[in-house]
Amino acid sequence: MHDVVIAGAGPVGLFLACELGLAGCSVLVLEREPEPRSPWRSFPLGLRGLSGGSVEAFHRRGLLDPLLTASGVDNVPGTDEPAPPRSVGHFAGTPLDPAGVDLAALPYRLPGPALDGIMTSLEAVETVLARRAAELGVEIRWGAEVSAVTEDDEAVVVRAGEHGYAARWLVGCDGGRSTVRRLAGFGFAGTEPQLTGYVALATLADPEKLRPGFTVTATGMYVTMPEPGHFGVLDFDGGAYDRSRPPTREHLQTVLRRVSGTDVTLTDVRLASSFTDRAMQATTYRRGRVLLAGDAAHIHSPLGGQGLNLGLGDALNLGWKLAATVRGHAPDGLLDTYPAERLPVGAQVLDWSRAQVAVMRPDPHSRAIRAVVRDLLATADGTTYVFRRTSGTSIRYDLGGEHPMAGHNAPDFRLADGTRLGELMRDGRGVVLDFGGRLRDVALRHGSRIRYASGPARADLGVGAVLVRPDGIVAWAGEPDPEAFGKAVTRWF
Numbered sequence: 001m002h003d004v005v006i007a008g009a010g011p012v013g014l015f016l017a018c019e020l021g022l023a024g025c026s027v028l029v030l031e032r033e034p035e036p037r038s039p040w041r042s043f044p045l046g047l048r049g050l051s052g053g054s055v056e057a058f059h060r061r062g063l064l065d066p067l068l069t070a071s072g073v074d075n076v077p078g079t080d081e082p083a084p085p086r087s088v089g090h091f092a093g094t095p096l097d098p099a100g101v102d103l104a105a106l107p108y109r110l111p112g113p114a115l116d117g118i119m120t121s122l123e124a125v126e127t128v129l130a131r132r133a134a135e136l137g138v139e140i141r142w143g144a145e146v147s148a149v150t151e152d153d154e155a156v157v158v159r160a161g162e163h164g165y166a167a168r169w170l171v172g173c174d175g176g177r178s179t180v181r182r183l184a185g186f187g188f189a190g191t192e193p194q195l196t197g198y199v200a201l202a203t204l205a206d207p208e209k210l211r212p213g214f215t216v217t218a219t220g221m222y223v224t225m226p227e228p229g230h231f232g233v234l235d236f237d238g239g240a241y242d243r244s245r246p247p248t249r250e251h252l253q254t255v256l257r258r259v260s261g262t263d264v265t266l267t268d269v270r271l272a273s274s275f276t277d278r279a280m281q282a283t284t285y286r287r288g289r290v291l292l293a294g295d296a297a298h299i300h301s302p303l304g305g306q307g308l309n310l311g312l313g314d315a316l317n318l319g320w321k322l323a324a325t326v327r328g329h330a331p332d333g334l335l336d337t338y339p340a341e342r343l344p345v346g347a348q349v350l351d352w353s354r355a356q357v358a359v360m361r362p363d364p365h366s367r368a369i370r371a372v373v374r375d376l377l378a379t380a381d382g383t384t385y386v387f388r389r390t391s392g393t394s395i396r397y398d399l400g401g402e403h404p405m406a407g408h409n410a411p412d413f414r415l416a417d418g419t420r421l422g423e424l425m426r427d428g429r430g431v432v433l434d435f436g437g438r439l440r441d442v443a444l445r446h447g448s449r450i451r452y453a454s455g456p457a458r459a460d461l462g463v464g465a466v467l468v469r470p471d472g473i474v475a476w477a478g479e480p481d482p483e484a485f486g487k488a489v490t491r492w493f
């Protein structure tokens with residue numbers, strides 16, 4: 001029997017598999033596709049934006065360099081100087097100027113090698129994670145489609161093809177149409193679509209008729225990517241298009257002409273698919289021995305590039321908690337903090353995508369709101385607000401505790417000897433940074449589960465010590481009071 005079976009070898013399933021493997025769990029990943037390669041996952045159609053928070057998660061597991069290499073991104077050496085982000089992204093097609101971000105409004109952001117988001121591809125992310133998973137002893141079965149799930153008090157049995165696999169836990173990371181979600185009886189609730197979106201790789205006879213980047217028009221929105229012939233288009237048809245088949249060249253051309261207000265001609269369509277802005281979320285992420293993460297737990301439009309980041313955040317939050325539960329040292333209720341913490345974050349992302357759709361709708365009221373929003377976004381507060389949402393720096397779990405840093409992603413503290421917090425987190429344990437060296441005895445009592453590091457910090461942001469969970473969240477921060485610190489350790493470890 002495996003400790004955990006994961007359905008789906010997408011980025012979220014693989015990230016979770018690595019987290020569990022790192023903690024010594026036996027993990028089997030069942031993937032429906034016969035092989036990893038697909039044109040939908042490689043560049044250009046597999047192009048995805050990773051936020052600074054996601055990039056930092058790779059940094060903290062020692063996977064940043066392989067990720068940058070696989071993504072074709074130059075490594076940027078870490079700096080000690082606060083610097084604006086390289087990109088903020090866009091809101092409803094309005095691009096934002098990174099120079100407008102007010103760094104003083106981001107008190108828990110310290111300079112480091114993983115501050116900024118990057119453009120990558122699903123293939124690059126999955127290649128790096130699959131390689132790491134193999135090193136950690138994770139088994140991946142390709143061509144294994146999960147089709148039935150039964151559960152009792154002791155185990156879950158998962159059927160894929162002719163085979164049945166028993167495990168203590170099953171995690172559905174099997175995407176937006178999740179079979180695990182359906183078979184295990186999860187509720188899935190939200191809002192129906194207003195639009196149909198298309199992405200395509202095509203040959204255009206007259207590409208100069210389309211504008212570069214995002215263009216919001218009177219009837220929808222289109223975006224042209226740097227790769228010739230790679231475009232997306234949003235059609236506010238109430239989600240009426242029949243998505244059971246790939247869109248034809250004729251249909252795509254009709255929609256693109258109507259939305260762009262041009263007579264652009266598509267001579268050939270190599271690949272095309274459609275999506276909607278249907279925004280739904282599982283009503284809980286855990287039912288008994290079955291859990292959900294990633295698109296299996298929430299779907300929404302790809303506007304603003306949030307789904308992958310949200311899913312990786314789920315995997316990071318769940319991995320160490322499930323591992324501690326499997327290995328029998330989890331404090332009471334630890335696993336249930338996964339849905340408690342991640343459901344609200346998912347709900348916020350769904351609303352963020354709904355807000356963008358509402359602003360882009362081609363009607364006079366939305367057009368009026370769009371003008372107001374554009375003016376607000378041009379201010380430093382507006383740009384900073386969007387950056388906090390798209391980078392994940394606005395996320396703060398309600399962990400109680402007095403210090404405002406508790407519940408936030410930990411800044412990449414750097415000790416006087418140059419060691420960064422991110423480097424101390426590679427083995428997946430929690431970390432205590434004790435800048436004054438007064439918590440050593442308490443910390444060392446929990447030595448196998450938390451790593452202790454002491455010494456002055458180059459910038460300590462006014463705290464004497466910080467306890468960081470394995471997912472990088474500050475569990476406790478404050479003056480080095482052994483009693484308060486000890487309570488925090490016992491609560492999480």
Ligand SMILES: Cc1cc2nc3c(=O)[nH]c(=O)nc-3n(C[C@H](O)[C@H](O)[C@H](O)COP(=O)(O)OP(=O)(O)OC[C@H]3O[C@@H](n4cnc5c(N)ncnc54)[C@H](O)[C@@H]3O)c2cc1C
Nearest residue numbers: 008010011012032049146174175294295305306307308309
């Ligand atoms: C056009 C587009 C652009 C996007 N851009 C961005 C972006 O820039 N940034 C961002 O953060 N997000 C973006 N997203 C969203 C992002 O791609 C998804 O949120 C992300 O891929 C979800 O990962 P996942 O692992 O949860 O699911 P998936 O990537 O869907 O992986 C699920 C895996 O499960 C497998 N599977 C399915 N059913 C079964 C079964 N029954 N048994 C076994 N295996 C099964 C599938 O084959 C697949 O490999 C974009 C999405 C689209 C469509």
